[in-house]
Amino acid sequence: MTTSLGAPRAVPTEAAERAAEAAAGLLVHTVAIDDVGDLLARLPGPDPARTFSWVRRGEGVVGWGEALRISTAGPGRIRAADAAWTAAVGRLRVHDEVGLPGTGAVAFGSFAFSPASAAGGVLVLPEVVVGRREGRSWLTTVRRADAGPAARAGSEPPALPTPQPVTAPGQVTYRDGALSAEAWQAAVAEVVGRIRAGEVAKVVMARDVVARAAAPLDVRHLLGRLAADYPACWTFAVDHLVGATPELLVRREKGLAACRVLAGTIRRTGDDADDLRRAAELARSSKDLEEHELAVASLVKALRPYCASINVPDAPFVLHLPNVMHLASDVTGVVDGALGHPSTFPTHGAGGTGPSSLALAAALHPTAAVGGTPTREATAILAEAERMDRARYAGPVGWIGADGDGEWGIALRSGELSASDSHEVRLFAGCGVVAASDPAAELAESEAKLQPMRGALAGR
Ligand SMILES: C=C(O[C@@H]1C=C(C(=O)O)C=C[C@H]1O)C(=O)O
Structure with a gap:
């Protein structure tokens, strides 16, 4: 009998086999290009099915077309996609002349909040990706090896x-x-009653509204407005889902994991002096601080098994956005490459660099900030009380590279463009409901959180 010192591979799933088959014969080529300027202005067409974005402060990646698609469903939807991506990457031929995060093979993904949702999950390797970071720009193209001679390096x-x-x-x-x-x-009031009765500590209650536009919706219009109005947020588009989220579920880059936890919110009034006073109030509010602490603690608990060390700030800062202010904590950790979790998912990269960014997202989702506390009981209550399927709202959205590094946000301040009616988009927003919550105040908070998408839909 031989003993393998390497990490045992996860049993290949059907999705992984299909992805490996589809990836065989694909060539991925990244070249440096002159400064592309506004990434979003490069997107060629209006179609939300073929348009991808992950942009913040003018940096990030955008893509279009579809060279490879991985579709998953059910409780293992995120891990199955991760395993399928690993299988696909093993078969891709990648020629990367730039070597930055976001170069080489990049897949954009989005996953349903609930394991029971028909929305499942998706990872797409676009035909073209354009990226920009620290003054450098690049272009990645994906084509079939049998589609003519490859462009030569330097051409x-x-x-x-x-x-x-x-x-x-x-x-x-x-x-x-x-x-x-x-x-x-009324549903919020009912949940407050259940919280006061001691069933759970916090339930994040979301609602949806449906917008209908006179013209077919152009996803680029929404992206452009969101990025201009909310530069501190990650402006995303993946498979009909579009938004600008302030909350980073997890980024993995060169062995370091980073998460931005938000919990505790106050609306802005538009009056600077009043907003400053409200920011100070938020930073002292024991209800919000407690809610925030719960969210950080549950994130740290979920992240700890994957990290050799974790750094948690002593106190949150106040994140100022144009519509609301949040209590925010940036938690970082050194990903434990040696440990990994090979029994539950494969390790990435030749050297085995531990759990990928998507594997970390799978471990962290759903956070207390979008589910509640304790998570399992709270998500069961919200599924019943909201009377809707959240679909991809509040699920992980982002991108992953060939080495497993990537960035996954929580799909907040977002909408789902209808696949069957190009004039319609379903917008979502939610609020953490605790024993002290007032339904009318929560409604007002949800309206403030709908504002980014409402603003993006405004004519101009
Ligand atoms: C659920 C949403 O936001 C979440 C809930 C927050 C809160 O209750 O204070 C704050 C930020 C987000 O984690 C949303 O925007 O839809």
Whole structure:
């Protein structure tokens, strides 16, 4: 009998086998290009099924087209996608002349909040990715090996397509989603009752509204507005889901994991002096501080098994966004490459660098900030009380590279563009409900959290 010193591979799933088959014969080529400027302005067309984005402060990656798609479902949807991506990466031929996070093979992904959701999960390797970071820009193209001779290193990069003009949504009307504002407040009141009865400490209650635009929605219009209005957020588009989230579930880069936990919110008034006073109030509010501490503690507990060391700030800072302010904590950890968790998912990269960014996302989702405390009981209550499927809202959204590094946000301040009606988008927002919560105040908070998408839908 031989003993393997390497990490045992996870049993290949059907999704992994299919992904490996589809990846065989694909060539991925990254070249440096002149500064691309506004990444979002490079997106060629309006189609939300073929447009991808992960951009913050003008840096990140955008992509279009579809060279490879991994679809998963159920409780193992995130881990199965991770395993399938590893299998695909093993078969891709990658020629990367730049070597930065986001170069080489990059897949964009989004996953349903609930394991029971029909929305499942998806990872897409686009045909073209354009990226920008620290003054460097690059272009990645994916093509079939049998589609003619490859571009040689050092030859002129292929020209980017001229984008079609971006169209504005025109007049937008709104209607109730699963629950009217009144019915949602009643549902919140009911949940407050269950919290006061001691069932759980906190439940994050979300609601949806449906927007209908006069013109077919151009995902680039929404992305452009979100990025301009919310530069501190990650502006994303993956498989019909679009938004600008302030919350980073996890980034893994060169062995370091980083998470931005948000919990505790106050609306902005638009009056600077008043907002400063409110920010100070938030930083002292024992209800919000306690809620925040719970969220940080549960994240740290979930992250700890994957890290050799973890750094937790002593106190949160106040993150100022144009619509709301949040208590925020940036938690970092050194990913334990030696330990990994090979029994539950494969390790990435030749050297085995421990759990990938997506494996970490799988371990951390759902956080207390979007589910509640304790997670299992709270998510069962919200599934019942919200009377809707959250679909990809509040699930992990982001990208992963060939080495497993990547960034996964929590899909907040977002909407799901209808696949069957190009004029419609379903917007979502939620709030942490605790024993002291007032339904009317929670409704107002949810309205403030809908503002980024409402603003992005506004004509102009
Ligand atoms: C659920 C949302 O936001 C979450 C809930 C927060 C809170 O209750 O204070 C703060 C930030 C997010 O973690 C949302 O934006 O839809």
